[in-house]
Amino acid sequence: MAARRFRQLVATAVGVAAAGLAAAPPAQAGSVLLVGEGQSIQAAVDRAEAGDTVLVLPGTYRESVRLTVSGVTLRGSGERTVLTPAAVPAGSACAEAGHGICVTGTADRAVADVTVESLALSGFPKDAVAATGTDRLSVRFVLGRESGRYGISVEKSTRTRLSGNRLRDNAQAGAFLANRTDAEGGALDTGGAMISGNDLSGNRIGFVARRVRDLTVENNTMTGNCAGVFVVGDEGTPRAGALRIRLNKVVANNRFCPANSRLPFIQGSGIVLTGVEDTTVELNTITDNAGTSPMSGGVVLFPSFAGGPNSGNTVRDNTVVRNGPADLADRDTAGRGNAFDGNRCLLSAPAGRC
Template sequence: MQPIARILLTGAVVASAVAVGGQPAMAGGDSHIVLPGQSIQAAVDAAHPGDTIQLLPGTYDGGVRVAKPGITIQGADGATVLRPGGTNHCLADAGPSGICVIGVHGVTVRALGVEGFDAFGVIGFQTDALHVTAVHAVDNGEYGITEFESTRGEFVGNWVSGTREDAGLYVGDIADAHGTKVVGNHTSGNALGVLVRHAHNVTVSGNFADGNCTGIALVDDGQAGGQGDNRVTANIVTANNRFCPPSPDGVPPLQGAGIILVGGQRNEVSANKVDDNLGGPVPFPGGILLVPGVTAAGGPGAPAAHNLIKANVAHGNLPADLINHSGSGSNVFEANVCGTSQPAGLCV
């Protein structure tokens, strides 16, 4: 288990991410051009807040640690790729990761690839206004693109695939994410496509999730404060039918779930298209599902309550398109176009 995971599992929730949000954005700045084979880390170390690290087409060593505000790392789209090699400067904070952004405001990572890192492709920890745009995060170990204990992040227009253990895109462990956005990404072939866990005020919109073990999940994992006030809207979630075996930390096997709320309150799931998620021999298959949360020990937790499930279109999911096993009668189901539901009568 990597250092970030150890911090979170011991409950060391740090409030500094919100405090960082008061820092002003950086303007202007110089450009530092880095050629293939040269050190991105050296360029970051030499940069000042507001500077841009410009990467030309080619392959670079990853493990880049950014702890200065306002830095932009700019690639040349798919022609710029970071892979493991040389010294990984993220080890102490986040394990073997491609780019780690630690404790600062206003960093942008744009138009590059991060491939083959055992922990994270791109990770923000205690950041504010981290922007990750047009990044290809491929075949990373734990998470593809993620932020922990962070606010006002934007993950926009990324491609994330082949994340082996957890989620392609992840936002978690923050009492108030202050509108973090996960928008317009394509997530395919991961364990979970998009995961929002133990977080509030996150928008997941306009993403395409296919071929994962689970498409999109909102999870209350029993930590104080729960999960809620999130919006999942206008996503296309189709054929997330890979099989993921149970994990050593107690996550059950996953297969054939489109959008799932594991506990949580006051979430909105609306205007999504959810098709052909075909359940297997797992606890939580189906199109759109509401089930109780879990406790820290892994047992049943608080019901999924006061959630709005509205105007979704769901067909061809098994065992049903819409499943309410939430444990609460407070959820609202309105104008959902689907073929089958549990209990019956939730479709129009």
Template sequence: MLVVLAAGSAEAAGPRDGATPAVRTVAPGESVQAAVDAAAPGEVVELAAGTYRGSVLIAKDGITLRGPREGEAVIAPADPNDPAGAGACATGGFGVCVFGTAQKPVVGVGVESLTVTGFRKTGVKGLHADGLSVAGVRAHRNGEHGVGQEFSVRGRFVGNTTDSNGQSGVFVGDEPDGSGTSIVGNSAADNRIGVHLRRARHVTVTGNLLTANCAGVFVVGDETRPVAGDLDIVGNTMAANNRFCPGNERIAHIQGSGIVLTGTEGVRIHANTVMDHSGDSPMSGGIVMVPSFSGGGTSHQEVTGNTLLRNAPADLAQRDPRGVGNTYAANTCLKSEPADLCGPPAG
């Protein structure tokens, strides 16, 4: 079980009283991992412009790994024949790992202004992390997720660009006790899913631009208790997420989906713009609720004040027969399933 530290603990490892943190600089050809290992909590490891081969594991509190103020620092996989590229992060297929344990989460780590590309799995991954901040990162052509975290709390994913990753641009999963994580101002394009929330609660998804994925936002409840949900999807733009992604034994193919909810409760979807989606999947459409593979109903969602344009086969679709208590109000749209979900509530 994840040990959740007291509120504010994510800042405890950093410099106090407004002191400027110490900075360790790394140049191409030097070891990023060696610099991280030598850094003390509260220090910054700053990379000069260039390419750095090999994964990076951060397993201590309060470290910030960041790129240069000018130019681009790229973290890419090591030569598979290079022994220096070994280690748990590299062998797991990840780019930058922020890994604690269930008994001792790693606290207050930042990853900023880097490009992470070409890894077999996730570009930047938090596992048992508290207060992980990933900002201004480009995660490009990684085999699984661009950036994300699991079994973690209070993450911040802000202003990242995630494109052409095999699964999600931004992924947050396995946080059913409530994470307090925010996903703000990111762009995600040409992934399978733009923002993917799986078995998570108390997450905010705000002001993101999601386009040319198979689905913009996908929220999966499955069988967790408490039920996944009690989260906010507000003020995002989902446009033309019309890629085709094959299905598997658990889920049908995905295509033309703005926001998909399955097996969740109490999700608040407000003031989003969802437009130009089209497909022939059971999940195709603007904002869609579908049955969960595990059998739980998709219930008690609040869908209010959204603008939905040119989504097919429907702008709003409630397709889960087990779903109860879902409410719709003041949504601007033309077509819904059933037919009375657009506009103000009846009466």
């Protein structure tokens, strides 16, 4: 059912977009650069200017693609447009880094208003889609699977939109949003990033927000991961937080993932807050997440490994049942001002949270 719905959404999006292109006056429309199987997507992207669309026909394309020009749309033909790694990933910074599609800006010049949509990426050593230094990036209706790290990774970026994607069986997170992974520092204000309508399954963690502020995570489905959602902060300032996590289905994330250099083993975690502030978790359905990890449970407040407590967070009006060892678990003894209200649940630790 999920695959059929994804294909229907893609077909609708492509058809509406095509109709819009056909109806627009020529003076207002950008160019459409058509790419067929056997041709180079990168060559078309290199010719594209702001307002142009690179339209990739069905087929398998063994290459990586790097976008650095604002206002460009890279559009496939749904899951029939597949990018896989080149046999010899040389000559491209994106390919050599192990990514499928890179959207790359700089600290001085963000790449703005880029759209990547309606295609599939499979088997890249690092990330299916990797973005850094972007503003108003939109990634939608993308299938990203079996990557060595993330399905979609976005760093040092503002006003991101990730919607309608299927991110499956990636070694780390299905989707990852962060200030940056290669240095410490305070949380980045994302300017209202939106993570909505995505299907995140079979990954280590469905969605990770790391040292960021001001974003919404809603109407996503996380199932079959080791953990559904991780919101990660530390002692840095500005502190991570001010998130809205709402209307998601977080069900049976019970895979076992062994410990790594940053975390103990993970299993059976629904939504985990660690070292964050002023975050609201509301109106979610969080069921059947169970395990024996220190972070197992339905909604878990866990002390940050860097020493930052959870503070001022609100967990309210969720359905949280059949999670183990507890539906609501407040394990952050240093946390202050965290509230639990109106949740439908059976067991909390400590008692009294349900």
